[in-house]
Amino acid sequence: MAFVVRKNIHGNNYYYLNENKRIDGKVKTKTLAYLGKTRKEAERKAREIIKSLKKDKKSMDEKIEEKEILKEKNKETIKEYTDISIEEMAIFCKRKGFVYNSGEIYGGMAGFWDFGHLGVELSNNIKKEWWKSHVHSREDMVGIDGSIITNPKVWEASGHVFSFVDVAVVCKKCGNKTKVDKFEAGRIEKVKCEKCGGEFETKGEFNPMFTTQVGPIKEDSIKAYLRPETAQLIFTNFRYVYDNARLKLPCGIAQIGKAFRNEIAPRDFLFRAREFEQMEIEYFIKPEQKCPYGIGNTEILVYSAEMQEAGKKAAKMKFSDAYGKGIIKTDWHAYWLEQEFLWFIGLGANPEKFRIRQHIKDEKSHYALDTWDLEYRFPFGWKELEGIANRTDFDLKQHEKFSGKDLKIFDEDTKEKFLPHVVCEPSLGIGRAFLVFMFDSYFYDKKRENVVLKIHPKLSPIKVAILPIVKKKEFKKIAKEILNELKNEFNVIYDESGSIGRRYSRQDEAGTPYCITIDADSLKKKDITIRDRDTSEQFRIKIKNIKETVRKIIEGGNLSNLGKRINTRKKIS
Numbered sequence: 001m002a003f004v005v006r007k008n009i010h011g012n013n014y015y016y017l018n019e020n021k022r023i024d025g026k027v028k029t030k031t032l033a034y035l036g037k038t039r040k041e042a043e044r045k046a047r048e049i050i051k052s053l054k055k056d057k058k059s060m061d062e063k064i065e066e067k068e069i070l071k072e073k074n075k076e077t078i079k080e081y082t083d084i085s086i087e088e089m090a091i092f093c094k095r096k097g098f099v100y101n102s103g104e105i106y107g108g109m110a111g112f113w114d115f116g117h118l119g120v121e122l123s124n125n126i127k128k129e130w131w132k133s134h135v136h137s138r139e140d141m142v143g144i145d146g147s148i149i150t151n152p153k154v155w156e157a158s159g160h161v162f163s164f165v166d167v168a169v170v171c172k173k174c175g176n177k178t179k180v181d182k183f184e185a186g187r188i189e190k191v192k193c194e195k196c197g198g199e200f201e202t203k204g205e206f207n208p209m210f211t212t213q214v215g216p217i218k219e220d221s222i223k224a225y226l227r228p229e230t231a232q233l234i235f236t237n238f239r240y241v242y243d244n245a246r247l248k249l250p251c252g253i254a255q256i257g258k259a260f261r262n263e264i265a266p267r268d269f270l271f272r273a274r275e276f277e278q279m280e281i282e283y284f285i286k287p288e289q290k291c292p293y294g295i296g297n298t299e300i301l302v303y304s305a306e307m308q309e310a311g312k313k314a315a316k317m318k319f320s321d322a323y324g325k326g327i328i329k330t331d332w333h334a335y336w337l338e339q340e341f342l343w344f345i346g347l348g349a350n351p352e353k354f355r356i357r358q359h360i361k362d363e364k365s366h367y368a369l370d371t372w373d374l375e376y377r378f379p380f381g382w383k384e385l386e387g388i389a390n391r392t393d394f395d396l397k398q399h400e401k402f403s404g405k406d407l408k409i410f411d412e413d414t415k416e417k418f419l420p421h422v423v424c425e426p427s428l429g430i431g432r433a434f435l436v437f438m439f440d441s442y443f444y445d446k447k448r449e450n451v452v453l454k455i456h457p458k459l460s461p462i463k464v465a466i467l468p469i470v471k472k473k474e475f476k477k478i479a480k481e482i483l484n485e486l487k488n489e490f491n492v493i494y495d496e497s498g499s500i501g502r503r504y505s506r507q508d509e510a511g512t513p514y515c516i517t518i519d520a521d522s523l524k525k526k527d528i529t530i531r532d533r534d535t536s537e538q539f540r541i542k543i544k545n546i547k548e549t550v551r552k553i554i555e556g557g558n559l560s561n562l563g564k565r566i567n568t569r570k571k572i573s
């Protein structure tokens with residue numbers, strides 16, 4: 001509370017505005033302003049100052065309140081989702097046309113999957129978004145598309161023929177067949193069956209590469225491999241791509257494509273398949289080159305090798321701190337881990353279900369100096385979603401040795417030739433990303449009594465469904481005109497069968513973010529209703545503005561700023 005005081009100094013009066021405040025249990029007086037030499041002038045000035053202080057306080061309070069409201073709102077925007085098991089997800093995916101067991105009419109085949117009419121769209125959208133953010137929007141990245149079968153020497157040089165080995169194990173108690181790596185096999189008595197906790201018995205080593213014969217006449221053919229990863233084609237093409245694309249270090253080469261592994265126990269739906277797709281980057285630097293990009297303050301659960309070895313729990317921290325404290329050793333690793341995490345979050349994945357885990361010493365692959373995995377909490381536990389290894393110059397060195405070709409590049413500064421180092425290799429399986437986006441979108445809405453797949457509009461298989469309210473000729477005509485206008489740019493569908501509620505729920509389950517309905521008003525007023533999948537809110541939009549509106553809302557625009565909200569409750573009654 002502020003008050004006016006008079007001070008007499010050498011016989012003259014001076015007025016001040018003071019305020020008492022309790023600080024650490026003691027009342028302290030603070031002078032806020034000098035008010036002049038007369039009481040009248042002082043009281044007038046005091047009134048003005050107190051009024052402006054009150055105004056400031058009010059606006060400060062309002063700001064705090066706004067912040068609180070925003071916080072609450074953000075809480076609300078963290079998507080609701082329903083926990084389901086991987087088996088339930090596989091059933092849902094089959095029922096809606098996302099994924100089928102390959103060759104199912106003949107009994108299927110373990111580890112092979114076919115994407116249906118919705119699944120192929122989601123998978124393509126994942127690849128499109130990944131390519132856009134990792135290749136097109138970066139000046140330091142280009143892409144390639146290597147072949148699936150290549151000269152088998154490639155796999156000798158890479159170490160896959162001799163070192164890419166898993167050990168088959170069987171649980172003595174429940175008979176569960178699975179694989180462990182060589183490190184785990186060396187201490188098999190400590191590894192317990194994830195199904196029943198029983199002990200394992202080792203059944204020998206196996207190389208998961210599929211072999212084939214190139215050349216139809218057996219005597220003239222050679223044994224070749226279906227690639228177990230896309231990465232090697234980037235290394236074998238490195239010099240050509242580097243020169244032709246006029247790249248400068250630091251830079252990356254990206255690739256999306258199929259990989260094959262003859263897994264001993266394919267399981268957990270798309271998580272462990274025998275044929276799958278990868279999105280990979282080899283990021284090359286001059287040895288010791290610093291990362292020119294910032295490391296941000298995004299928070300994530302961090303589980304370093306040291307924490308694991310000391311039996312500690314993962315700890316939440318900022319990427320910048322994890323690097324600053326030396327937990328993540330290189331700026332490049334911190335940078336790429338954060339980028340990969342942000343890519344998922346930007347497309348609607350739930351940040352609470354992610355962590356980064358460093359490989360412990362004996363777990364690392366034969367080529368890796370250091371590896372961190374971006375892990376996701378699947379219904380069957382924390383599992384690797386994406387591996388990010390530091391492969392050093394291992395691969396280029398090996399290919400130089402085996403091919404006898406010079407793969408070095410010229411350093412303009414030192415005027416010497418050298419082999420670039422792959423400081424990070426982000427390697428992500430599309431099937432695992434597909435599952436993340438599905439699990440974090442799947443929501444059973446009790447009120448609507450159907451699943452609402454709240455998938456990010458950029459990933460949604462169908463962007464807009466166009467639904468004439470009734471099958472009248474004039475309604476259908478408008479619907480078809482809208483369909484024709486949108487279909488060149490977006491994947492849109494037309495549906496006139498069944499009640500409007502039935503059609504909405506069909507689209508909710510397919511993850512279609514927007515439904516457009518054409519009704520009697522559309523004929524008179526030349527506008528339509530657009531319904532938001534996540535909120536069921538409906539807005540009226542002029543037909544001439546539809547394309548622009550759809551463009552904006554898919555990019556994250558808000559329908560309430562683009563159309564006129566309509567009261568659906570009133571409409572129903």
Ligand code: ATP
Pocket residue numbers: 229261263270271272273274276278384385386387427428429430431432
């Ligand atoms: P895991 O330990 O789970 O077998 P990995 O360490 O062998 O995986 P990488 O060689 O690092 O896997 O492959 C890179 C990425 O490719 C993985 O993070 C994963 O997303 C994907 N991937 C690997 N194997 C499979 C598989 N059998 N099915 C589906 N995706 C896979």
